[in-house]
Amino acid sequence: MKKKICVVGLVLLFGLFASGCADQQPQEKTTQEIDHEDTETDIPVGTETPHQDEANENDYAESNVTSVTQEELDKLKEDIGKLEADDLGGLSGD
Amino acid sequence: MMRKTVIVFFLIAILLMQSVAVSALTESDAKQAWKDAKQVSKEKQEIHRDAKIKFAGDKSEENRQEVVDTGKETLHAALDEVEAWLIWKDLEAEENPDLPDDLKETISEDVDTNLAKIDELRTDVDGVSNQLELGIVFLKMVGKYLELLTDVARDSGRIYVHIADTYIDTAEEYESKLRVEAEKMDNNDAIIEKLDMAKSDIIEAKRNVNQAESSYEQVVLPGTPLIKFSEGNNYLRVAKTNLLSAHSNLNQAYNLMLKR
Incomplete structure (x- = not known):
């Protein structure tokens, strides 16, 4: 009986410790982080055919502006949107 | 001996559960807790105001006591609000990887200093037994409330600017x-x-x-x-x-x- 209680207690302690460690997992990226990852644009390789021209033009245009990507602009907007400044409540002496 | 062993195990388990619960509090949870506490504080102030108006119209002993009781609840709610705000600000700074370490440290120190002051103030509020004492503690609290918030508010402003x-x-x-x-x-x-x-x-x-x-x-x-x-x-x-x-x-x- 004594042994059983010790074993149960140890299992309980271990389980709680493990769940505590799980809470210490690296935080997800905060919304304030700026993600500067560049996206890669796929440029078709090989002989170009007429029906591919339009797609290729868009790819060329996008690769022409790869210094800034749509994803980066979207991320900036998302971050700005979360900029909040909350006022504090007061304590009236009335 | 057996009983003591069991009790010790359960105590350790409870302590570990508490630490897990605290570490699980995120910045967004803490922010929500502050907003909730702010709302409660506002409501308590309104209730207290109503109690004073009622007492002004009818100075019965019952109404007098209601002023004291609602006043104490108001002060405790204000302290809860401040405490929740300080905890949130601490977590907000801690969870932001883009903040410089010195700013995080400043906030952490200011928060700790002011959380300690809150416990002392709670004792003052609990000791109130009549209207006169309520008035004195209220005046003290209005000043202390600002003290509790000022340093961390300024730190928060610096974070927003950064x-x-x-x-x-x-x-x-x-x-x-x-x-x-x-x-x-x-x-x-x-x-x-x-x-x-x-x-x-x-x-x-x-x-x-x-x-x-x-x-x-x-x-x-x-x-x-x-x-x-x-x-x-x-x-x-x-x-x-x-x-x-x-x-x-x-x-x-x-x-x-x-x-x-």
């Missing part, structure tokens, strides 16, 4: 890069116009963030710290609008460039 500055830097970087690309294009008037508008918005955002910073630095005692904090927040909200407008113009310029 974060806003990083977004301004990013917007400037994007504007500059897009402009270099746009200037190589023919018939780029529409694109350049959008980029000029974005640049103008960014300049305006910078001005407002500087104004916000100036207000936050005036969140001190003696003075009007909550008013200055609110003023800083207002400038920051305008800066946010400027940045969103800048982003909109950058995005339009980008899309025009894609169509070329």
